[in-house]
Amino acid sequence: MGRNRTKSGKIRLAEVAELAGVSPITASRFFRNPEALSVAKRTRVESAARELGYVPNLAARALASQRTEVIGVLIPSLTNNVFSDVLRGIYDASENSRYSIQLSNTRYSVLQEEKLLRLFLAQKPAGLIVTGIDQTTESRAMLDAADCPIVQIMEIGPNPVDMMIGFSHYEAARAAIAHLFAQGHRKIGFVGARMDPRVQRRLDGYVSAMKDAGLFEQRLVVTTATPTSVTLGGALFTDLLAREPGMDAVFCANDDLALGVLFECRRREIAIPEQIAIVGFNDLEFMASAVPTLTSVRTNRYEMGNTAATMLIDAIDGRRPEHPVLDLGFKVIERQSSSPRRADNRPAVSGAGAANKMVALPSGHD
Amino acid sequence: MGRNRTKSGKIRLAEVAELAGVSPITASRFFRNPEALSVAKRTRVESAARELGYVPNLAARALASQRTEVIGVLIPSLTNNVFSDVLRGIYDASENSRYSIQLSNTRYSVLQEEKLLRLFLAQKPAGLIVTGIDQTTESRAMLDAADCPIVQIMEIGPNPVDMMIGFSHYEAARAAIAHLFAQGHRKIGFVGARMDPRVQRRLDGYVSAMKDAGLFEQRLVVTTATPTSVTLGGALFTDLLAREPGMDAVFCANDDLALGVLFECRRREIAIPEQIAIVGFNDLEFMASAVPTLTSVRTNRYEMGNTAATMLIDAIDGRRPEHPVLDLGFKVIERQSSSPRRADNRPAVSGAGAANKMVALPSGHD
DNA sequence: AGGAACGTTGACAGCGCTACCAGCACAGAC
DNA sequence: GTCTGTGCTGGTAGCGCTGTCAACGTTCCT
Numbered sequence: 001m002g003r004n005r006t007k008s009g010k011i012r013l014a015e016v017a018e019l020a021g022v023s024p025i026t027a028s029r030f031f032r033n034p035e036a037l038s039v040a041k042r043t044r045v046e047s048a049a050r051e052l053g054y055v056p057n058l059a060a061r062a063l064a065s066q067r068t069e070v071i072g073v074l075i076p077s078l079t080n081n082v083f084s085d086v087l088r089g090i091y092d093a094s095e096n097s098r099y100s101i102q103l104s105n106t107r108y109s110v111l112q113e114e115k116l117l118r119l120f121l122a123q124k125p126a127g128l129i130v131t132g133i134d135q136t137t138e139s140r141a142m143l144d145a146a147d148c149p150i151v152q153i154m155e156i157g158p159n160p161v162d163m164m165i166g167f168s169h170y171e172a173a174r175a176a177i178a179h180l181f182a183q184g185h186r187k188i189g190f191v192g193a194r195m196d197p198r199v200q201r202r203l204d205g206y207v208s209a210m211k212d213a214g215l216f217e218q219r220l221v222v223t224t225a226t227p228t229s230v231t232l233g234g235a236l237f238t239d240l241l242a243r244e245p246g247m248d249a250v251f252c253a254n255d256d257l258a259l260g261v262l263f264e265c266r267r268r269e270i271a272i273p274e275q276i277a278i279v280g281f282n283d284l285e286f287m288a289s290a291v292p293t294l295t296s297v298r299t300n301r302y303e304m305g306n307t308a309a310t311m312l313i314d315a316i317d318g319r320r321p322e323h324p325v326l327d328l329g330f331k332v333i334e335r336q337s338s339s340p341r342r343a344d345n346r347p348a349v350s351g352a353g354a355a356n357k358m359v360a361l362p363s364g365h366d
Numbered sequence: 367m368g369r370n371r372t373k374s375g376k377i378r379l380a381e382v383a384e385l386a387g388v389s390p391i392t393a394s395r396f397f398r399n400p401e402a403l404s405v406a407k408r409t410r411v412e413s414a415a416r417e418l419g420y421v422p423n424l425a426a427r428a429l430a431s432q433r434t435e436v437i438g439v440l441i442p443s444l445t446n447n448v449f450s451d452v453l454r455g456i457y458d459a460s461e462n463s464r465y466s467i468q469l470s471n472t473r474y475s476v477l478q479e480e481k482l483l484r485l486f487l488a489q490k491p492a493g494l495i496v497t498g499i500d501q502t503t504e505s506r507a508m509l510d511a512a513d514c515p516i517v518q519i520m521e522i523g524p525n526p527v528d529m530m531i532g533f534s535h536y537e538a539a540r541a542a543i544a545h546l547f548a549q550g551h552r553k554i555g556f557v558g559a560r561m562d563p564r565v566q567r568r569l570d571g572y573v574s575a576m577k578d579a580g581l582f583e584q585r586l587v588v589t590t591a592t593p594t595s596v597t598l599g600g601a602l603f604t605d606l607l608a609r610e611p612g613m614d615a616v617f618c619a620n621d622d623l624a625l626g627v628l629f630e631c632r633r634r635e636i637a638i639p640e641q642i643a644i645v646g647f648n649d650l651e652f653m654a655s656a657v658p659t660l661t662s663v664r665t666n667r668y669e670m671g672n673t674a675a676t677m678l679i680d681a682i683d684g685r686r687p688e689h690p691v692l693d694l695g696f697k698v699i700e701r702q703s704s705s706p707r708r709a710d711n712r713p714a715v716s717g718a719g720a721a722n723k724m725v726a727l728p729s730g731h732d
Numbered sequence: 733a734g735g736a737a738c739g740t741t742g743a744c745a746g747c748g749c750t751a752c753c754a755g756c757a758c759a760g761a762c
Numbered sequence: 763g764t765c766t767g768t769g770c771t772g773g774t775a776g777c778g779c780t781g782t783c784a785a786c787g788t789t790c791c792t
Contacts, residue, residue, distance in 0.1 A: 010488075012778060023742050028780060038740065055488035059434065060778035062425035063747045078454045081447070088444045091471055103469060105457055122376075122421035230652035259652060266657040286596035286625060291632040378748060389772045394750060404770065426748035429777045 011052045020048035031056060071099045071312060072120040073129045076108040076196065079227070082254075082282055082301055086153065089305025090129065097313050099126055106131070108196050114139045121146055127312040133157040133164075134197040149315035151308045155198055156327055163315065165308045165326040169198045172297050172330040173205025176251055176279045179295070179332045181213060184341035185249035185277055190221045191236045191261065192253035193228035199253045202281065206251055219243045228253075233260020234267070241268075248341065249277035255284040258294055262337070278337040292336035300328045377418045386414035397422060437465045437678060438486040439495045442474040442562065445593070448620075448648055448667055452519065455671025456495065463679050465492055472497070474562050480505045487512055493678040499523040499530075500563040515681035517674045521564055522693050529681065531674045531692040535564045538663050538696040539571025542617055542645050545661070545698045547579060550707035551615035551643050556587045557602045557627065558619035559594035565619045568647065572617055585609045594619075599626020600633070607634075614707065615643035621650040624660055628703070644703040658702035666694045 017027035022041055029036050030045040037045070048054075062068045073090060075083050087103070094101050102125070106113040113130070117139050120128065128143070128150045135143065143150055143161045155166040180188050190206045192199050203223065210216035222240045226232060233256060240247065252258040258280030265272050272278055272292055280287060283298035307328075311321050383393035388407050395402050396411040403411070414420075428434045439456060441449050453469070460467050468491070472479040479496070483505050486494065494509070494516045501509065509516055509527045521532040546554050556572045558565050569589065576582035588606045592598060599622060606613065618624035624646030631638050638644055638658050646653055649664035673694075677687050 010778095014778080024778095025742060025780075026740085029741090032780085036740075041741090055485070057429070057778050058489055059425045059428035060747090061780075063423070063429050063749085064778075064780040066747070066781090068425065078450055078457060084444055084447075084450050088471075091444060091469075095471075100468065102466065103457075105454075119421075123424055229655075231655040234655060256652075260655055263655055263657045286622075289595075289597040289600055289626055289629055291629045376748095379750095380748080390748095391750075391773080392771060395771090398750085402770075407771085423748050426777090427750075429779085430748075430750040432751090432777070 020044040085301035086305035089302040093309030169201040170205040173202040177209035192223040230260040233257035234264035255280040295338040298331040386410040451667035452671035455668040459675030535567040536571040539568040543575035558589040596626040599623035600630035621646040661704040
């Protein structure tokens with residue numbers, strides 16, 4: 001019942017060259033640097049290739065040229081909505097280039113990342129995109145020694161390996177809390193899941209903002225190592241409420257958790273934002289559609305992936321970017337779930353009127 | 367500022383062979399078929415490879431052996447939650463094999479699919495995973511002529527190219543409608559976005575079920591080619607409501623739309639399920655957490671991807687599956703949003719009591 | 733006019749690995 | 763003792779392409 005392997009009837013570069021009446025090497029050049037050919041030969045090779053339906057053998061090319069046209073991408077999760085947006089940006093940018101994407105999943109493990117990095121580097125990728133700035137010493141050493149351009153994505157920080165694109169999760173969290181302060185909230189809880197380095201930094205931002213205001217209390221923070229989900233948001237919020245019934249706002253480390261909190265409030269008949277305000281993180285599409293609409297911190301995920309891949313490809317092709325570290329910033333998108341609290345602390349009128357208000361900020365990290 | 371290309375200090379198979387005191391070809395065999403070596407040489411090569419940190423050059427291997435260890439995967443969307451689950455399954459299955467995944471996005475275009483297929487096939491992949499059964503004639507011809515195992519995923523139908531794994535979207539939709547009938551609903555609307563072939567077949571299932579009951583009306587169907595989103599769910603539902611205010615249930619072609627409908631009902635103060643019942647499709651995680659909890663048709667996405675990749679790898683390695691066509695079925699997960707309607711058609715008591723009830727069915731296609 | 737400089741082309745020699753086939757040693761059969 | 767079969771090993775010859783360098787013709791400069 002087998003699908004038999006047919007004899008390779010493939011046309012090679014030599015065939016194309018013969019039909020075009022040039023040497024193989026000239027034909028080869030046509031595919032790598034057409035400008036180097038005279039117009040006459042260029043058109044001859046082009047039409048010969050088209051006529052024969054020539055497709056280059058990438059393995060042979062890689063072997064002869066000692067480099068591949070593969071961009072390695074290391075991300076911590078395939079499930080997470082956030083990464084699917086980033087990935088889409090990366091794939092879109094790669095689509096019109098000659099580079100192909102090799103994706104691997106570290107599952108939020110730095111050791112797995114180290115292993116995959118070793119694997120990738122051994123194949124001499126044209127470039128590398130890695131997530132975050134928390135590599136192991138060993139990984140960092142490999143990255144520093146790598147002979148290809150590298151982009152770190154998702155956040156920015158000191159000591160880039162090479163290029164870097166992202167924003168400050170710390171400042172984004174601070175901005176979210178500042179927004180809640182401005183709306184009159186004081187007892188603000190924090191809900192976080194997975195607690196990967198970036199969520200941790202959002203927590204750090206929350207803590208510092210609360211401390212600055214003299215309002216920090218450890219019992220306002222509920223976190224878990226469990227992967228995030230909507231259901232988990234409800235569960236964590238339930239915990240939080242049990243610890244601190246007087247809470248007047250919740251900052252959720254991501255939007256799934258925020259949606260879970262929204263549903264849990266509905267279940268408990270807690271009015272949003274009159275009794276409790278909610279702010280999420282990432283501004284996924286559903287946030288604008290929920291009832292009430294949910295405030296969130298917008299991050300430019302597609303743009304991040306797209307720009308990362310574009311910068312990387314440019315760097316591979318010898319056009320290094322002016323600014324190797326790019327801060328994409330964030331925006332606090334103010335919606336109904338965090339409408340102003342009345343000064344007398346009684347329920348405010350449901351603020352359904354105005355559309356989304358935005359507060360845009362660069363990450364402004366040091 | 368450049369990151370300079372260092373001289374390739376890589377260790378080759380020949381070095382390993384020399385250290386082990388065997389010929390290169392014997393060392394080569396060690397990596398492909400260790401059983402063919404005597405135990406003595408096997409251990410010698412193994413330790414030599416470890417000592418030198420040898421990593422095979424895949425390009426050279428591919429060139430010499432005339433085949434790659436790449437599995438091509440063609441999916442229509444990277445954004446869609448549904449595919450991220452399938453992909454995770456595929457990546458997980460590939461992780462412990464020697465095959466790597468090459469992913470490409472057809473963006474729901476069969477022409478793009480055709481182009482990508484041509485590209486993939488030219489590189490002689492070890493295997494191929496393609497989405498759906500609606501390839502162009504040209505694509506179909508290429509697949510039939512391909513000399514590698516192929517799995518079609520997401521749905522099942524007649525004339526598999528090779529292997530096939532999925533379920534019947536048609537039957538799944540019919541089961542959803544049957545469930546609504548059983549709960550006493552009659553005027554059931556359909557809301558669909560994107561309208562790719564699988565959504566189309568869900569619509570077909572809906573139409574046939576409604577016609578069987580003598581209840582079909584064209585104005586109960588609202589669809590759009592626009593990509594799906596929660597917000598769109600609300601908008602389409604609004605349309606539907608304007609056309610047919612007397613509607614008592616909505617079947618949504620996916621869960622995002624269902625969530626949008628839920629929010630829109632809340633906005634309009636329409637009671638669920640008393641005034642309108644909602645059924646979604648796919649059973650994403652948030653469906654169980656929403657208020658009210660949302661009925662949906664569970665599909666086994668992770669398992670689909672995982673099994674597809676496993677079957678494919680087995681087939682590549684010469685172990686063809688007993689059943690090349692696998693129906694993974696579906697389950698109608700009954701939740702609050704479609705609780706029984708009272709016979710007298712007045713609002714029923716909110717059915718918050720019981721947990722999820724399930725109705726499991728094989729796709730039962732012909 | 734002579735030479736340098738440039739743009740364009742081609743010959744050669746591998747890149748690191750494996751397919752194929754030959755050869756060797758040893759066991760068992762006759 | 764010879765023959766055949768089996769298990770293991772090695773030699774040879776590429777896979778299809780590109781890096782390097784040399785060579786050619788033409789133009790421009792002095």
